[in-house]
Amino acid sequence: MADRLQLFMVEEDEVAFLRYLERFSLEVYPRRIPEGWAPFRAAAAEHARLPGEDVYLAASEIGAVLVDKVKRGPDKGSWRVDEVRSPVIFWERSRRTEAGELLAGQLWAETSITEQTGRRSAAPDRFRALVQEVEHWLKKSFRRSDPPGFLVGPKAARLAKEGLQLRGDEHKPSAVKVHR
Numbered sequence: 001m002a003d004r005l006q007l008f009m010v011e012e013d014e015v016a017f018l019r020y021l022e023r024f025s026l027e028v029y030p031r032r033i034p035e036g037w038a039p040f041r042a043a044a045a046e047h048a049r050l051p052g053e054d055v056y057l058a059a060s061e062i063g064a065v066l067v068d069k070v071k072r073g074p075d076k077g078s079w080r081v082d083e084v085r086s087p088v089i090f091w092e093r094s095r096r097t098e099a100g101e102l103l104a105g106q107l108w109a110e111t112s113i114t115e116q117t118g119r120r121s122a123a124p125d126r127f128r129a130l131v132q133e134v135e136h137w138l139k140k141s142f143r144r145s146d147p148p149g150f151l152v153g154p155k156a157a158r159l160a161k162e163g164l165q166l167r168g169d170e171h172k173p174s175a176v177k178v179h180r
Helices: 011-024 044-049 125-141 154-161
Strands: 005-008 027-030 054-058 067-069 079-081 088-092 105-109 143-146 150-152 175-178
Touching: 005 125, 011 044, 011 125, 011 154, 105 125, 150 154, 150 175, 154 175
Parallel strands: 005 150
Antiparallel strands: 005 105, 027 054, 054 088, 067 079, 088 105, 143 150, 143 175
């Protein structure tokens, strides 16, 4: 998952994904951390507690989760996870449009040295192995898409065959189908 994976997941797919993640002891953080937030373990039983659309899955057993204050913009003053220096996987959850279409979400982690992000050292080997294991499970368990580039959860694939519209992006409404 050096770059990112684009995914379609409905609630049942998310629960199955969280059930898989239970073995890694990942903690859940929202994109913007409110006062008094207490991270909880990513587990199927905790699905209802997941924050809105964007979630950080933090491998706090591998390394410290670094947070700092947002200095500019509409979220100025709130706390955020430093996704470059912390061992976290960013999960943008799929969401529905007003028309009932399912928009793709994404999963990504910063594991490499890159000039763009300012990362000066690679992520710990244990974290890279965890990220690769998660990517392997998703590619094995989810269906491919047509056009290529998306992974479709098993339940989302069944719903798509029954008429649910899958869209790659809200701004460029390209239709996505389940590959065979």
